[in-house]
Amino acid sequence: MWDRLVGQEAVVRALRAAAEQDALGHAYLFAGPQGVGRMPAAFALAASANCPERGCGACPVCRKVLRRAHPDVHLVAPEGAQILVGQVRAVREEAFRSPIEGRTKVFVVEDAERMNAAAANALLKVLEEPPAGVLFVLITEAPEDLPPTVASRCRRLDFAPLGSAQVREVLAGHHGIDPDLAEWAGRVAGNLARALRLARDPDAPALREAHLELPGRLARAGPAEAIRAAGEVKAESVAAVAKLRATQEAGAKEHAEVFGDGRGTAAARKRLEDRHRREAKRREMDVYEEVLSDLASFYRDLLLAASGAPDALVNREVGDRIVRAAPRVERRWLLHALDRIEWARRAISRNASPALVLEALFMELGAPRPVPVGA
Ligand SMILES: [Zn+2]
Structure with missing residues (x-):
């Protein structure tokens, strides 16, 4: 599961080492643009925090987390334009319950910079005194928009933008896409998520034209x-x-x-x-x-x-x-x-x-x- 994260070697090394040595922090900040693997990395980390082998990627636990079907791994994302205080309060309540079937409760917060002030404050309270066995992963493309009090409670990892050659490598290597198509999609897409759509959706090239x-x-x-x-x-x-x-x-x-x-x-x-x-x-x-x-x-x-x-x-x-x-x-x-x-x-x-x-x-x-x- 880590091998799929092309172009993020430093991040992967840091996370794998921490997981294998049982030295995971309780909060991470994944900063970087869309489509570079922040979300897959968050779920790989969530799997590692629950896997008996510390992140094999293949056991039932890992597979369940990666399928996003594990009851102890939660995704929090903006409702409309913002992440609201009610959502964070629900996270807080959940954080203090014991895990259902895993070792670690994980909360992945997507577009974390969209927490409004009340939500950020509510999260700060949990980050200041985190319950044991809980892991937060805040994902953002604009870390400077997060309150510094929240950011400073997290271990920050910066995801590098993928070059077109790396996008091409992922498309052709991991997704079995025809090399010519992968070359074109990698060159014009700007990020991996879009490159995948361009390569897979037969209507996409005409729309781009x-x-x-x-x-x-x-x-x-x-x-x-x-x-x-x-x-x-x-x-x-x-x-x-x-x-x-x-x-x-x-x-x-x-x-x-x-x-x-x-x-x-x-x-x-x-x-x-x-x-x-x-x-x-x-x-x-x-x-x-x-x-x-x-x-x-x-x-x-x-x-x-x-x-x-x-x-x-x-x-x-x-x-x-x-x-x-x-x-x-x-x-x-x-x-x-x-x-x-x-x-x-x-x-x-x-x-x-x-x-x-x-x-x-x-x-x-x-x-x-x-x-x-x-x-
Ligand atoms: Zn596993």
Whole structure:
């Protein structure tokens, strides 16, 4: 299970050593961008903290934890935009109960920077006087947004961003994806989670191509086109969620067949439903994130081409178009466009309406100095 964490050798060494020597801390902070293995590392750690072999990855305990079906391993994630104090209070209560079948109760807190002040305070109280046999793993891409009092109670481990070569290695090596497809997905995706979707979802390449056509469309047309384009992105996110829901329903059915409808299954079913709801919300947001990241990579390529470095382009598939357009675009405008994309990304992550943010962004990208790409 540790071998799957490509590119995080230092983190893996530290965690394995601590687990094998029975020297695990009671709280960890996993800092790093999305899609680099923070979540798999958290569950591998949870398995190690419960496995009789200190983390073999293969025994029933490890397998149950890694399947996310172990009753002593809990995932806490934002309800909507925030992690609320009620969620942390429930964690606190649970932390003081003894484990159901394992050795260590583990609480994995996803997007920990989204705890509101009350929630962070409630967590701080447990971290200050942690009950025995409890392990917290806080996961965040913005450790500086956590209260220092909380962060200082955790052992911090920094996850390195994966390079495109490492993403390619994971896709081809661990997921059996065709090398050419893995090369392309690794190059354009920006992170592992998206690279996997690009490589596995047959609709994904065409959708990405449509994202790369947005700059040209926006440059040629007025605000009506900007609004239409924003509407299309929204439709894409609705479709992505519907697709996910279909796989989730299959999973829920399988769950019902395995566990039946008897007593005691209600809690497990509720956990599964909660997880599905969170995944759907995340998938919806991921589509916006992906569109913004594709746009940014296109404008960055234009900058590279304008600086006379066309060999370094990410979007080689549309390289000709980019190289042709580059001399006609002002570099200052491109920097401004990249800045506005970053603004949009932040606004959406802070719970602004994605549809409205995209409309505003797309209008700006079309005016006042349109990028004449493909015109
Ligand atoms: Zn094991």
